[in-house]
Amino acid sequence: MIRVGSRESRLAVVQAEEVMHRLGECELVTMKTTGDKILDRTLDKVGGKGLFVKELDRALAAGEVDLTVHSLKDVPMEQPDGLPLVAFPKRADARDVLVLPENGVWDREKPIGCSSARRRVQLHELFPEIEVQPVRGNVQTRLAKLERGEYGALVLAAAGLHRLGLEHRISRYFSPEEMLPAAGQGILAVQAREGEMADAAAKLDDSETRVCALAERAYIRALGGSCFSPAAAYAVMENGVLRLRALYVSADEKTLLRGEITGEPHGAEALGERLAARLRRQAEEET
Numbered sequence: 001m002i003r004v005g006s007r008e009s010r011l012a013v014v015q016a017e018e019v020m021h022r023l024g025e026c027e028l029v030t031m032k033t034t035g036d037k038i039l040d041r042t043l044d045k046v047g048g049k050g051l052f053v054k055e056l057d058r059a060l061a062a063g064e065v066d067l068t069v070h071s072l073k074d075v076p077m078e079q080p081d082g083l084p085l086v087a088f089p090k091r092a093d094a095r096d097v098l099v100l101p102e103n104g105v106w107d108r109e110k111p112i113g114c115s116s117a118r119r120r121v122q123l124h125e126l127f128p129e130i131e132v133q134p135v136r137g138n139v140q141t142r143l144a145k146l147e148r149g150e151y152g153a154l155v156l157a158a159a160g161l162h163r164l165g166l167e168h169r170i171s172r173y174f175s176p177e178e179m180l181p182a183a184g185q186g187i188l189a190v191q192a193r194e195g196e197m198a199d200a201a202a203k204l205d206d207s208e209t210r211v212c213a214l215a216e217r218a219y220i221r222a223l224g225g226s227c228f229s230p231a232a233a234y235a236v237m238e239n240g241v242l243r244l245r246a247l248y249v250s251a252d253e254k255t256l257l258r259g260e261i262t263g264e265p266h267g268a269e270a271l272g273e274r275l276a277a278r279l280r281r282q283a284e285e286e287t
Contacts, residue, residue, distance in 0.1 A: 002026045002200060005056050005065035009138045014163045015188055016069040019089065023200055029065050031055050057083055060191060067200060068191045071160075072184030072213060077221045079191075086197060087190040087204035088213045092159035094186035094234060096179045098172040099154040099161075101146055106171075110152030113142065117230040119155050121249055121256060122179045139164060155179075159186040180232035180247045180258070183216035208237045211265040215244045218272030223248070223280065233272065237265065244271055248279035255283055 002023055006016035008030035020026040032055070056068040057080050072088070079085060096119060100106050112123055113135030120132045135142050135151065139160055146154050153171075161167050190204055212235035219233040230249035235242060242265045248257040259282070261275040 002067060002197075003029050003065040005029050005031065005059050005068040007052065007056070008032055011139055011160050011164055012069070012071075015071065018163075019067070019069050019188065019190060019204060022089070022204055029059070031059065056191075060193060063193075066192065067197055070189045070191065072187040072189040072217075073182040075184070075189050075191075077217060077225070082194045083191055084194060085189045086192045086201040088206060088209045089188050089190070089204050090206040091209045091212065092186040093162060094181040095158045095176065096155050096174045096181060096185075097158045097161065097170045098174065099143070099146065099156055099169050100171045101149075101153075102169075104171070107149075107152040110149070112153050112155060113145065113151035114155040115142075116182065117249075118182055118232045118247070119179065121230045121253055122232075122247070123155065125256070126174075126178060139166070143169070157181075157185055176234050176245060180245060181234045183220045183231075183233040184213055185234075187213050189213075208265075211242055211268040212236065215242060215268040215272040218269035219244065219246050219276050220272075222273040222276035235268075240265070242268060242271060244275055246272075246275050246279060248276075248283055250283055250287070255286060257283055257286075 004016050004020055004026050006012045006028060013030060016028055020028065052074045053070055059065050060068050060083055108130055111131040111133035112127065113133055114120055114123060115135060123132045135145060135154065139156065142154055142156065145151060158170065158173060161170060187209055190201065192201065215235040216233035220231055223231055225231045230253065232247040233244065235244040241262050243260060243262045245258065245260040257279050259275055259279045261271055263271045
């Protein structure tokens with residue numbers, strides 16, 4: 001029986017169960033990660049989103065589980081030796097969404113809560129008059145903070161709310177033109193030990209999702225960024241052509257540049273690297 005490792009949050013379990021349903025008979029093994037335990041500081045202050053995968057990586061390397069399931073946007077750009085990402089199931093909705101209190105009233109005197117610098121810099125463009133503040137915790141914890149009046153609104157990932165059956169809480173979907181998603185948003189990543197679980201990976205992997213994931217992550221990696229960097233990247237396949245849109249943010253966050261590139265899907269990573277070089281060069285020319 002395949003043992004599937006997951007964080008113990010409700011969303012993480014639902015995501016693992018999606019994978020298990022595709023594979024057939026499996027055993028779920030859950031664990032609390034370091035990232036789940038630190039809720040009073042933003043992730044860039046305590047080591048980044050890799051804190052959400054460290055314990056799962058250890059369990060996988062030790063043979064305690066056979067596969068692990070992650071939200072791809074939480075996975076560091078570099079993988080530990082011997083623990084590759086082996087499958088990317090079909091992508092869910094990649095968009096960000098606005099969530100209001102249950103009474104439907106947006107108190108714009110209160111801050112918007114969001115979990116990433118990427119969202120923060122784009123929210124400042126969309127709503128320059130409203131303060132943006134970090135919010136930590138799982139989806140249910142963030143919603144509870146919203147109902148207590150700590151925030152006037154939240155920005156969350158559509159995919160997570162849909163997976164939790166909370167789509168009725170969505171007040172507005174942000175188009176990619178308004179708010180470019182995080183690299184890997186809406187994508188699940190399945191990890192295994194090198195050379196193992198090939199049959200399971202073949203059942204799970206979606207080829208279009210894979211090339212989009214590779215292009216997006218190559219863009220972030222080429223900028224020297226991490227999964228909590230303000231940079232963003234979102235790829236889609238259109239009539240057999242890969243289209244990658246990206247956001248570049250300068251270190252002082254005063255320069256925001258958007259760009260896009262198209263190319264063949266077999267060159268997904270090179271496409272991401274080319275767009276990163278282009279936007280970095282453009283930023284240097286403008287300063």
